[in-house]
Amino acid sequence: MAIRLNDIAQACEVDISTVSRALRNDPRVRENTRELIRQTAAKMRYAPNLAARNLVAGTTKTLWLLSPDLKNQIEQEPAQFLSERLSREGYDLMIVLYHNDPAAFRRLLMRLTQHVADGAFIIPAGIAYDASEYASLKKNKYPLVFIDRNVELKGGVTVTTDNGAAAAELVAKCIEGGADKFVILFEKNNSAGYERLQGAEKALSRKKIPCLILNRPEKTDASFLKSGRTAILSSTSTAACVFYEHHKQLFSANPPVAGIFDQWRDRTESFAGIYLCRQDFRGIAEKAADIMLERLKGEKTESGLYHIPAQEFISLKQP
Numbered sequence: 001m002a003i004r005l006n007d008i009a010q011a012c013e014v015d016i017s018t019v020s021r022a023l024r025n026d027p028r029v030r031e032n033t034r035e036l037i038r039q040t041a042a043k044m045r046y047a048p049n050l051a052a053r054n055l056v057a058g059t060t061k062t063l064w065l066l067s068p069d070l071k072n073q074i075e076q077e078p079a080q081f082l083s084e085r086l087s088r089e090g091y092d093l094m095i096v097l098y099h100n101d102p103a104a105f106r107r108l109l110m111r112l113t114q115h116v117a118d119g120a121f122i123i124p125a126g127i128a129y130d131a132s133e134y135a136s137l138k139k140n141k142y143p144l145v146f147i148d149r150n151v152e153l154k155g156g157v158t159v160t161t162d163n164g165a166a167a168a169e170l171v172a173k174c175i176e177g178g179a180d181k182f183v184i185l186f187e188k189n190n191s192a193g194y195e196r197l198q199g200a201e202k203a204l205s206r207k208k209i210p211c212l213i214l215n216r217p218e219k220t221d222a223s224f225l226k227s228g229r230t231a232i233l234s235s236t237s238t239a240a241c242v243f244y245e246h247h248k249q250l251f252s253a254n255p256p257v258a259g260i261f262d263q264w265r266d267r268t269e270s271f272a273g274i275y276l277c278r279q280d281f282r283g284i285a286e287k288a289a290d291i292m293l294e295r296l297k298g299e300k301t302e303s304g305l306y307h308i309p310a311q312e313f314i315s316l317k318q319p
Contacts, residue, residue, distance in 0.1 A: 003046040011040050062092045063292065064117045066108060068100045068125035073262050073281065074148050075123055081285030082121060089293060091118075102127040112137060119143030119292050124151050129190070131156075143295040145288045150191035155303045159288040161279045162307035163192050164199030169313055170233060170259030170277055171203040177257040177273035177319050179231035182211040183220065185239045193235060196261075200233055214243075225250040229272070231257045237264045244270050257319065264316055272319040280311035 009019045014033065022029045022037035029037075063086060067075045083093040094117065098105040105127050112120055113136050122128060124146060131153040137144060138153065146158040171182070184200055187193035197213065204211050212224055224230075225247055232240045240258040244251065248270065257273035264274055287306055294301050 003041075003044045008037060008041050008044060008046060011044065012037050060116065060118050061090060062094060062117045064094050064096050064108075064112065064120040065123070066096050066098055066105075066120055066128070067123045068128070069097060070095070074279075077281035078121075078123070078147055078285045078288070081282045082289055085286055085289040086293075089289075098128070100126045106133065109133060109137065112142065113140065118296055119145070121145050121147055121288055121292065122151075123147050124149045124190075143292055145292050145295075147284060147288055148192055150305060157291055157301065157303050157306065158191075159284050159291065159306045159308065160192060160195075161284065162309050163195035164202070165307075166261070166277045166279075166310040167196040167199035167233065167259075168203035169310070170275055171200050171207075171231075173275040173313060173315065174231035174233070174257050174259045174273070175207070175209070177231070177275070178229045179257050180209065180228040181224065182209060182231045182233060183225075183243060184211055184213045185232065185234035185243060187235065188215070196233075196235065220247060222247070222250060227254075229254050229257065231259060233259045235261050237266045241266045241270070268317055271317060274316040276314045276316055278311045278314065280308050283308040283311070 005016050005019045009016045012019065012033075014037070018029055018033065019037055019041075022034040023041060025034065065079055065082060067079070070076055070079070079093070079095050086093050096108055098108055119142065122144060127133060129149070129151055131151055134144065134151070134153055134156075138155070144153075144156065146153075146156060148158075148160050150156075150158040150160065167186070174182070182200070182204055184197060186196040186200065188197060201211070201213070210224075212220060214220060220243075230251070232243055234240045234243075237258070237260050240260055244256065251270075255270060255272040257275070258271050259275045259277070261277050262279060264276060268274055287308060291301050291306070
């Protein structure tokens with residue numbers, strides 16, 4: 001049977017309000033009385049009802065980060081930096097995975113409507129891109145901040161890399177490496193990939209350099225690759241390497257260069273040059289945390305996209 005405040009009050013021969021104040025360390029209760037009540041509560045193994053306490057206080061001091069998984073830097077590093085930043089403000093960050101499962105994602109959003117957390121950061125994937133899924137939370141003005149990928153939610157806010165500018169800089173690096181044509185493999189089914197595609201296209205159009213935009217790395221126009229030096233732009237080294245493997249006979253005389261984001265996880269010897277754009281995940285997390293904290297305080301923040309400049313560009317290998 002659960003121990004109640006009334007049980008402790010009877011054991012200490014005080015009223016319930018005194019017990020409640022003493023357990024909150026209220027200085028209005030004399031120190032010897034507070035100590036007696038704390039010791040009695042411990043002996044009786046009293047466990048406070050945190051849900052009820054949070055309801056009264058109007059806050060849980062907890063925030064969620066909903067992520068499809070923790071496989072990549074874009075999930076791992078924002079989680080680390082958000083936790084560090086929010087801890088300094090007295091908030092705990094709960095990492096909650098929805099595994100790109102629609103049923104799991106909807107179940108978690110339903111829990112948020114029950115105010116198990118004061119607000120939520122979301123890294124969208126799959127169903128999490130659908131703005132209609134957030135209708136109940138939006139109706140209740142629940143604080144949400146999207147990270148890396150944008151959701152077309154009216155009044156929503158997303159913090160991401162300045163992907164267009166970053167892709168344009170990768171184009172410039174690859175041209176310095178001798179590229180005279182480009183194969184672009186940025187995925188178009190999320191906002192980050194689409195912004196990268198747009199940035200690369202604009203940069204190449206200004207320089208009048210030809211490019212192929214592909215949905216899959218396995219297929220291309222072989223004649224496009226036969227002469228000159230090709231640059232392969234993609235979000236990951238895996239996509240660049242898959243493209244190379246499917247067309248390596250065409251690159252035997254002149255190996256390609258590659259421009260990607262964050263990490264090179266594959267072998268490098270097939271490429272003449274490799275250029276990396278490292279995103280500023282700490283900057284993204286800090287900005288997302290600032291916006292969330294402002295909204296929790298009732299301060300108005302502008303909706304829309306917040307773009308954080310890339311952290312650095314690295315030449316991993318040069319021709």
